[in-house]
Amino acid sequence: MPEGPEIRRAADKIAAKLSGQVVETVWFGLPRLEPFAPKLTGRRVVELETRGKALLIHFEHGLSLYSHNQLYGRWFVRSRESYPKTNRSLRVALHTANASALLYSASEIAVLDERGLGEHPFLSRIGPDLLSHDLSRQALVAQLRASRFRNRALGSLYLDQRFVAGIGNYLRSEILHFARVHPKRRPSDLEAAEQRKLAAETLAVGRRAYELGGITNTPRRVAQLKKKGLKRRDYRHAAFGRAGKPCYRCGTEVEKLSVASRRLYLCPSCQVALR
Known part of the structure; x- marks a missing residue:
């Protein structure tokens, strides 16, 4: 979709x-x-x-x-x-x-x-638009701390259009990966600095995908991968669709999970679940 x-x-x-x-x-x-x-x-x-x-x-x-x-x-x-x-x-x-x-x-x-x-049954229920210029990091932190969202696992929350409208499957994996957050964690599990980091990456990854036509890797990483001869399908994402391939940050193999009945990709070393 x-x-x-x-x-x-x-x-x-x-x-x-x-x-x-x-x-x-x-x-x-x-x-x-x-x-x-x-x-x-x-x-x-x-x-x-x-x-x-x-x-x-x-x-x-x-x-x-x-x-x-x-x-x-x-x-x-x-x-x-x-x-x-x-x-x-x-x-x-x-x-x-x-x-x-x-x-x-x-x-x-x-x-x-x-x-x-x-x-309208869809428009009247959705949350703030991911690409809206009015959506700030502070507003997103407030969403994460809201009573109806703060105790939900991030893996399912990030597909809920009432939280933020416009995030789907590939953006969910990419945002959580860049924020180094495991999908089983809840906003209430995160320290304030982690919440701010997650909010910042939500905005950054979404806007990067818009500006670069669906590419979520940083321009610097994309340039490095292009120099190695990689095609778009290989340099487009940091985690999504990369099961079994090394994490660009630490080298650990990226894993594929099913979360909220949808595939999700993460690095088990960079995105550690609560113990």
Whole structure:
């Protein structure tokens, strides 16, 4: 499933072509959405926004197009009415004078007014957006210390979109690895300095993944690995997907676990569980 950084990058591509432009033609591939096509046609796009793994296209008259890609959804941005060769099912087509934004395979799509945004079952429950400029290290520490989160194992907490929206499976492994925290530990088990470190790495890894297109290793490490001839799949992450390979920090073999029914990767030497 695409995580927050991937959705934000998709939003950036759509915004580059649609923001400030009038959508001349709107097409929906789901019958329940067809009545909204005339309401969006001829309207200007005023803003693109992401909230965790959800993407919102805001129109000038107060309506917003909501989408959540889940596992299979994907946005394409093309020249007008230039469709990609794909076996995916087209769900949404937005055409301006010169460009098209096309959403394939997603099923969680809605057209919402301001009230609908506030009452939406996903949007109304999620926590702060991982990539929001308003999310600070101090705010994240406060989240970790909140009564409803402080006694939950970090391995499950970091998949809960009510904690921080936009973190998925690869970011969870990478954040905990860079913070040197075992997934069985709880925020209440951490010293204040460890909480601050975890909050800082949460922000740093998330923003790095956004800026570098899903790469979570530091630019310095990536450069070193590239010099050795490694491909993107080998230098992209520090822990995720690297079971049996040496930890870049200490050389111990990275292990693969199942936490909250999802695969998680860690270094057993750098990320020690409570004894």
